[in-house]
Amino acid sequence: MSLLIDNIGELVTNDGGDGPLGLLRDVAVVVEGERIGWVGPRNRAPAADRRFDAESAAVLPGFVDSHAHLVFAGDRAEEFGARMAGEPYTGGGIRTTVAATRAASDDELRRSAARLVAEARRQGTTTIEIKSGYGLTVADESRSLRIARELTTETTFLGAHVVPAGADADAYVNVVCGEMLDACAPYAKWVDVFCERGAFDEAQARAVLVAGAKRGLGLRVHANQLTEGPGVRLAVELGAASADHCTHLSDADVSALAGSDTVATLLPGAEFSTRSRYPDARRLLDAGATVALATDCNPGSSYTSSMPFCIALAVREMRMTPAEAVRAATAGGARALRRDDVGVVRPGARADLIVLDAPSHLHLAYRPGVPLVRNVLHNGVLQ
Numbered sequence: 079m080s081l082l083i084d085n086i087g088e089l090v091t092n093d094g095g096d097g098p099l100g101l102l103r104d105v106a107v108v109v110e111g112e113r114i115g116w117v118g119p120r121n122r123a124p125a126a127d128r129r130f131d132a133e134s135a136a137v138l139p140g141f142v143d144s145h146a147h148l149v150f151a152g153d154r155a156e157e158f159g160a161r162m163a164g165e166p167y168t169g170g171g172i173r174t175t176v177a178a179t180r181a182a183s184d185d186e187l188r189r190s191a192a193r194l195v196a197e198a199r200r201q202g203t204t205t206i207e208i209k210s211g212y213g214l215t216v217a218d219e220s221r222s223l224r225i226a227r228e229l230t231t232e233t234t235f236l237g238a239h240v241v242p243a244g245a246d247a248d249a250y251v252n253v254v255c256g257e258m259l260d261a262c263a264p265y266a267k268w269v270d271v272f273c274e275r276g277a278f279d280e281a282q283a284r285a286v287l288v289a290g291a292k293r294g295l296g297l298r299v300h301a302n303q304l305t306e307g308p309g310v311r312l313a314v315e316l317g318a319a320s321a322d323h324c325t326h327l328s329d330a331d332v333s334a335l336a337g338s339d340t341v342a343t344l345l346p347g348a349e350f351s352t353r354s355r356y357p358d359a360r361r362l363l364d365a366g367a368t369v370a371l372a373t374d375c376n377p378g379s380s381y382t383s384s385m386p387f388c389i390a391l392a393v394r395e396m397r398m399t400p401a402e403a404v405r406a407a408t409a410g411g412a413r414a415l416r417r418d419d420v421g422v423v424r425p426g427a428r429a430d431l432i433v434l435d436a437p438s439h440l441h442l443a444y445r446p447g448v449p450l451v452r453n454v455l456h457n458g459v460l461q
């Protein structure tokens with residue numbers, strides 16, 4: 079079955095065309111099954127089984143949210159309220175969510191994660207990464223990943239999120255690198271670690287990443303979120319696909335990222351929800367680093383599933399241009415997941431597209447908080 083998406087006013091391709099977004103105007107796209115088959119001027123479009131009229135709107139690749147924690151129970155609205163009244167964010171609330179998650183049934187966790195994936199999809203996210211990290215036992219981490227695997231292929235083992243209450247940190251790291259990794263690796267594509275004061279230090283983070291790599295998992299690191307520290311350096315040294323947060327960076331961290339294949343994934347929802355200083359995207363971009371934007375959707379530090387919201391924050395608060403932010407939320411996320419079949423519109427790529435209720439990608443930042451995603455095409459199917 080083929081589908082002609084006709085009358086596209088502005089197409090973001092991230093592949094050739096004008097500027098950083100590879101913009102094309104007055105074009106059409108033909109979708110063949112789950113893939114893009116053809117892209118070009120409207121008057122040369124081949125025939126297709128069905129036609130969809132984009133009515134001169136902007137069409138983009140679906141958003142690639144490369145960092146989300148969706149398998150959890152309960153929420154932490156009270157903690158958010160206290161923060162907005164002046165309490166600092168320390169990450170200590172993670173243990174509250176761990177207790178609620180352990181007490182929940184598989185079905186409760188499945189339903190709540192699926193609801194968040196659907197919520198993200200309605201806002202244009204067509205590829206999403208999902209981490210474990212609120213179980214912190216062999217059984218609870220592996221069931222979190224089994225559930226995540228039902229929802230996405232981009233699953234990440236984050237057994238090293240925090241040290242569980244009452245446990246010894248080094249003893250826990252041994253469990254993470256041994257029995258827990260054995261149980262989780264079959265359901266995971268990536269391994270991640272929260273390398274931060276109060277979570278895991280450099281040696282512990284290295285042990286987790288090296289053990290994951292030995293099991294064939296790709297590497298990601300929660301790095302430099304709350305303080306300047308060794309996370310980014312370690313991520314680059316070990317060839318991680320992504321260093322996430324990157325809020326507190328030294329000049330050496332910025333140069334290391336710029337000279338590497340490690341993407342700097344910025345998560346402005348976390349700074350918004352913890353009322354903290356935003357990462358300096360301009361500094362990273364000017365140095366030549368690849369930047370991605372993601373939601374970090376989780377019940378503690380960033381309870382948003384909205385990539386358009388993150389784009390608007392990045393433009394207003396992080397000195398990104400709208401084009402840079404849209405690219406970071408699409409092609410940037412794809413780079414952070416080492417994917418070349420999403421975040422881009424070209425023949426052969428996955429047929430994941432969004433149609434805006436607006437004539438240009440600029441409106442994503444220009445009209446913050448407005449539901450601008452009119453249609454989502456995922457795996458070639460209009461939703």
Ligand code: NIG
Pocket residue numbers: 169171172175272300303348374376377378379380
């Ligand atoms: O990415 N930094 C560690 N993990 C999450 C926060 C999780 C939580 O507060 O529940 C993050 O911000």
Ligand code: FE
Pocket residue numbers: 145147300374376
């Ligand atoms: Fe996170």
